Amino acid sequence: VDGEAKVGWPTPSKKLELYSKTMADWGWPEYAAPAFIRSHIHWEDLDLAAGERVLVPTFRIPTLIHTRSANAKWLNEISHHHPLWIHPEDCEKLGIETNGLVRINTGIGHFVIHAWRTEGIRPGVVAASHHMGRWRLGDDKGRSWGAGKAEIDRDAEGRWHLSRGEQQPYESADPDTGRIWWRDTGVHQNLTFPVQPDPISGMHCWLQKVRVEAAHPGDNYGDVMVDTDKSHQLYKEWLAMTRPGPGPENLRRPLWFARPVKPLATAYVYESGGTTG
Known part of the structure; x- marks a missing residue:
């Protein structure tokens, strides 16, 4: 421009592309615009x-970072409980009480969590923050400020059940572990989410279509049930929405896409030259 070299946008044309030739070349022409x-x-x-x-399981509270802050004692003292956000209108329709137990049914199982009636979320949508729910099986291993004791069993139909115990103080090199006063470490909701890879990008689609109801008799806070047969079935349904590769020049994916840690270009090439689903 005026004799000065410009880099442009990080696209093949170096322009802001409203029409993506990449999408068309890689088998998705209907989404090229x-x-x-x-x-x-x-x-x-x-x-x-x-x-x-609709369940939003990915929203964040300002005191925690995913589950990686489970070793931060002050942050876990502040935040160790994540109720289900639900609008009062939905509570009335579904018969859910304030702080009552709710069963969230997903495509492959369910989890049980407390309800928080709030107008801070719109009707038709519920949400549980994703920072909590860490668990451990051993009494003396994997202990932290945010990991509760759990037990895992399998029923006669092959479904997996996880039940939670309370957080307890314990002895360690840090005397503050003996001062743990909170008993809750949250609910592990991720186990109940089926694999939902976006057909184009392959990224996981985190939002879930769920069925919300009051907890059943015998349900306890933190209960998780997962049917791995249903999980595999739903994965195959999502896989069927993809389109076979490889792409142009026998590539797994476009070379120009930015990645935080980008491998060598040779890693993008199908060595056999075959196709994959």
């Missing part, structure tokens, strides 16, 4: 009368 894509949680596909809602 911006378009609406109906998601797996589209509101018109929800049966609200049957208790179906």
